[in-house]
Amino acid sequence: MKLVTAIIKPFKLEDVKNALEAIGVRGMTVSESSGFGRQGGHTEVYRGAEYTVDLVPKVRLEVLIDSDRLDEVLDAITKGAHTGKIGDGKVWVTPVEEVIRVRTGERGHDAL
Amino acid sequence: MDSALNTGDTAWMLTAAAMVLLMIPGLAFFYGGMVRSKSVLNMLMMVMGALFIVGVLWVLFGYSMTFGTSIGGVIGDPTEFFGLESLMADDPESTLPIMAFVAFQGMFACLTVGLIAGAIPDRTKFNGWLIFGGIWAILVYFPVAHWVWASGGWIFEMGVIDFAGGTAVHINAGAAALALAIVIGKRAGWPRTPMRPHNLTLVMIGAGLLWFGWFGFNAGSALAANNTSAVVFLNTFAATCAAAIGWLVVEKLRDGHMTTLGAASGIVAGLVAITPACSAVSPVGGLIVGVLAGVICALAVSLKYRFGYDDSLDVVGVHLVGGLLGTLLIGFLATDLAPAGVNGLFYGGGAEQLGKQAIGAFSVMAYSFVVALIIGLILKAAGIMRISRDDELSGIDLVEHAESAYELGDSGGGGHFVGVGAGSVRRDREEI
Numbered sequence: 325m326k327l328v329t330a331i332i333k334p335f336k337l338e339d340v341k342n343a344l345e346a347i348g349v350r351g352m353t354v355s356e357s358s359g360f361g362r363q364g365g366h367t368e369v370y371r372g373a374e375y376t377v378d379l380v381p382k383v384r385l386e387v388l389i390d391s392d393r394l395d396e397v398l399d400a401i402t403k404g405a406h407t408g409k410i411g412d413g414k415v416w417v418t419p420v421e422e423v424i425r426v427r428t429g430e431r432g433h434d435a436l
Numbered sequence: 437m438d439s440a441l442n443t444g445d446t447a448w449m450l451t452a453a454a455m456v457l458l459m460i461p462g463l464a465f466f467y468g469g470m471v472r473s474k475s476v477l478n479m480l481m482m483v484m485g486a487l488f489i490v491g492v493l494w495v496l497f498g499y500s501m502t503f504g505t506s507i508g509g510v511i512g513d514p515t516e517f518f519g520l521e522s523l524m525a526d527d528p529e530s531t532l533p534i535m536a537f538v539a540f541q542g543m544f545a546c547l548t549v550g551l552i553a554g555a556i557p558d559r560t561k562f563n564g565w566l567i568f569g570g571i572w573a574i575l576v577y578f579p580v581a582h583w584v585w586a587s588g589g590w591i592f593e594m595g596v597i598d599f600a601g602g603t604a605v606h607i608n609a610g611a612a613a614l615a616l617a618i619v620i621g622k623r624a625g626w627p628r629t630p631m632r633p634h635n636l637t638l639v640m641i642g643a644g645l646l647w648f649g650w651f652g653f654n655a656g657s658a659l660a661a662n663n664t665s666a667v668v669f670l671n672t673f674a675a676t677c678a679a680a681i682g683w684l685v686v687e688k689l690r691d692g693h694m695t696t697l698g699a700a701s702g703i704v705a706g707l708v709a710i711t712p713a714c715s716a717v718s719p720v721g722g723l724i725v726g727v728l729a730g731v732i733c734a735l736a737v738s739l740k741y742r743f744g745y746d747d748s749l750d751v752v753g754v755h756l757v758g759g760l761l762g763t764l765l766i767g768f769l770a771t772d773l774a775p776a777g778v779n780g781l782f783y784g785g786g787a788e789q790l791g792k793q794a795i796g797a798f799s800v801m802a803y804s805f806v807v808a809l810i811i812g813l814i815l816k817a818a819g820i821m822r823i824s825r826d827d828e829l830s831g832i833d834l835v836e837h838a839e840s841a842y843e844l845g846d847s848g849g850g851g852h853f854v855g856v857g858a859g860s861v862r863r864d865r866e867e868i
Contacts (some may be wrong), residue, residue: 368632369687369691369692369693369695370632370633370695370697371697371698371701371734371737371738371750372687372690372691372734372737372738373627373738373741374691375630375632376630377630377632
């Protein structure tokens with residue numbers, strides 16, 4: 325089992341979600357987040373005082389999947405999140421030891 | 437028995453007084469949106485707290501100190517109308533019940549003290565602020581309002597025009613704000629740490645309420661529902677629109693964007709500048725006062741970075757500078773076609789009015805600055821002026837008021853109910 329974590333542009337969430345649903349992924353966790361990478365921040369001006377804002381708003385999306393589906397899931401996320409401009413984000417994969425569905429107590433593959 | 441009471445005037449003055457009251461929460465929102473989310477409640481409470489304290493003082497002896505029989509042109513007799521009891525009786529010869537005037541003027545006192553709070557958010561002890569506000573009202577606002585507006589007051593008798601309070605309200609509060617910003621010192625991290633306004637929609641709501649209430653402030657200062665109040669109303673409208681444009685054009689040329697905060701600030705700058713002048717200029721004169729206020733105040737708010745004082749929400753740049761501008765512009769733009777009936781320099785009236793305006797403005801500025809500085813230094817020495825650096829960094833709302841402004845999640849913060857009045861129980865236990 326794998327945990328796929330993706331940091332994407334907020335306005336691409338809908339595209340990524342649709343792409344994952346299209347290949348049968350049934351759940352995900354999404355949180356608002358912020359950070360910076362190569363895109364850097366922006367400047368804002370208040371009464372003439374200019375501030376740099378380094379942290380850019382992003383969406384963090386997490387999906388638990390079977391290992392054998394990894395490639396198609398990564399494919400769906402990168403295609404859905406792609407604009408070609410700087411700041412499209414990153415995706416990484418973490419191995420997962422165990423998953424439990426709280427309601428039923430099912431474990432492993434059955435809990436996905 | 438015949439009564440001279442004019443019901444139209446009375447209805448308008450009671451309405452205008454309520455409109456000025458509405459400016460106070462308006463000011464609280466205007467300021468509150470500009471601070472960070474961790475100190476918005478304290479900002480609201482500083483402005484509202486000034487209302488509570490000064491309102492009580494006004495009823496007890498503030499009105500009497502301001503409009504009682506003049507003692508040497510300097511102060512009204514504080515005992516004459518103590519507690520206002522003697523003013524309750526119906527006076528059949530008066531067109532306006534005196535209590536309507538007392539209420540209207542009381543709102544001015546409360547608002548003026550509230551204005552000062554914008555210079556010192558995030559870092560001022562709440563009880564220290566309330567004590568400062570009360571003492572400043574007694575030592576500065578009541579006397580200055582007497583000088584400027586009361587029959588017998590020395591500035592009034594000199595022939596200075598301050599229709600609704602450019603000198604008595606805005607220069608007065610702005611000078612005190614400068615003194616207090618210097619005494620209390622900079623916010624931790626200013627100016628390197630970004631201190632962005634946390635809610636600009638709240639700022640614009642505040643500016644809108646201020647603008648609405650300001651019609652009561654200015655047009656109500658005619659003390660009647662008549663031609664003067666209507667001219668003043670229109671001039672107030674004209675100057676404010678022009679000021680917002682002036683501020684936004686400066687921003688567009690200097691920074692590249694017209695901002696929401698700039699629009700809200702321009703509105704207030706225009707209202708401040710037209711306040712003393714609204715009875716003395718033509719509508720086109722009002723437009724000129726407004727656009728100059730917008731441009732000059734937009735430039736003036738940057739002075740604090742050059743001189744290194746943290747007037748956090750620009751009380752000096754908007755109220756002191758805007759108040760000075762409007763007060764002095766009367767000397768140039770006054771026309772005898774307007775209700776005040778005086779000609780300024782540009783209308784062939786010579787420099788006489790300008791000289792009077794300058795004497796009034798700079799006297800009040802100097803007096804307010806010095807007395808505010810002294811009160812501030814005494815309270816600072818007593819240790820009741822500024823919260824600790826740690827408290828400031830973690831947020832004054834929690835430290836001074838035990839509240840958070842925004843609870844947007846569903847987790848309840850992960851706590852539990854402790855009990856009613858549990859704070860005092862816990863304090864007792866900690867003492868043991």
